Amino acid sequence: MNLEWQYSTPQAEGMDAEMLGDLDYFIKQKRYRLVNSVLVVKNGKIVFERYYNKYNENTRNHIKSIWKSILSLLMGICLDKGMIRSLDEPIGDYLPAFQRGVHPYHKAITIRHLLTMSSGIFWNGGVHYHCPMVEQMKRTRDWVAHVADVAMKDYPGSSYVYKEWDVLLLSAVIGNAFGNTSYELCEEFLYMPLGISSGRWAESPCGVSYTVMKGEEHSNLSARDLAKIGFLVLNNGIVDGQRIVSEHYIKEMLRPNDNNSSYGYLWWILENGYACRGFGGQEINILPKQNMITVIQATPTPSSKTYGDIHKEILEKSVV
Template sequence: MWIALLFPFTASAQSSFESITRAVKAGDYQNIHSILIQKQGKNVYERYFNGYTRDSLHDTRSAFKSVTSLLVGIAVDKGLISNIDQPVYQFFPENKAFAADPLKRQIRIKDLLEMRAGFDCEEWNDGKDCESEMEQQRDWVKFSLSLPMKHKPGTVWAYTSCDPMILSGVIEKASGMSVMDFAGKYLFTPPGDGAIPLDN
């Protein structure tokens, strides 16, 4: 939990923070890993719970989908991707899935960004959930590209982890580096600082 204080920091505020700590430790609030409170950019209260520390890593799951879209924007800005209307098949000339289903040749980067690629895969609304099956595969991008089509690309929204997975493959093909290395170099490393370690 992160809170930015917009009111004066006082001794009574410190007392309130300690009462929050007691309540979390007593089990009044479940699944709290940490509380960080800042005032004018400085930490005034920082506590960790349930075995977590400042250095504990968290599985960000779907939050990284937004990071992937940022990375696509960076790749476009650097000229590695011409624009978001570029067809995806151009990045995977060796993949036979595009020849097997001509509809797949219509998928653009924009369709993947908007989760409108048209695959028969949706993690909500009682659709075919492909994420669990994908996680059992060695090559997640290849698996995602092999999915059957259900809709014309760009026409129907369907929440799926496969679309951003293909985007990560596009970034890797366009940049010549892993998506994690690309993110570390261009997004998560401030100028002059060391790289922030990222894990797949």
């Protein structure tokens, strides 16, 4: 199965074509020179598509932390296929470094805690996408063991802290459960069924797939590829009649967690939908009531802007 897009006009799908036509002026007035792609899918059809800076429908852009949301979908696939029994399993069942008693809290960290950014492991993110803690880790051979040596700040599950540790460990758990890397699982069970083309994700010296760290841009996807991810979630895990992720997991994934009402399992919860976010202006927005997906891509820089007003002021308001 390979998802191929159909096309329609904004008017035919209940959207204001004139308002959408103002997008170029809006971007120019806001001086959003780094925006590369804006795409709208309504009722399963592409109704609006704009590219800038020599981008086109085949050009791939850095997805940054949208990768986190993709990892969440991979966890759902692992559960569906029985590779992982429960989100409440201790991560030490898959990561021996967390069974060694380095800290008494380690045995209490579960997969669910990684999905909700509540592992309790200390984190200092630095500024402008430069994190000394990550740079220190990257100088070691065994990244998972290094994270296991980082101090615990909170008891697992007690507080939300957005951090790279939890998704790196989640990628390691997925890879170990699958018996390969999380990239290989993604390629076989998510990207290939959706017809998504991606460069191979980077790997740590200890064999853990990762993509979101500075300088690691192998996870580039096109705007249409990101729309396919959104379409899968909007349709509760089914695309073209094929079940890719269970509806049960999708609903759990999009439920606000106890420590942050705006966050599910590595997905953001909006007032009227759900979203992925990546540093520098990468967005997938899913609006179930409007049966609509919007995608925004931009070139990230150390002091990058966000472009959520494109979605809120133009794309969302164009629904008649």
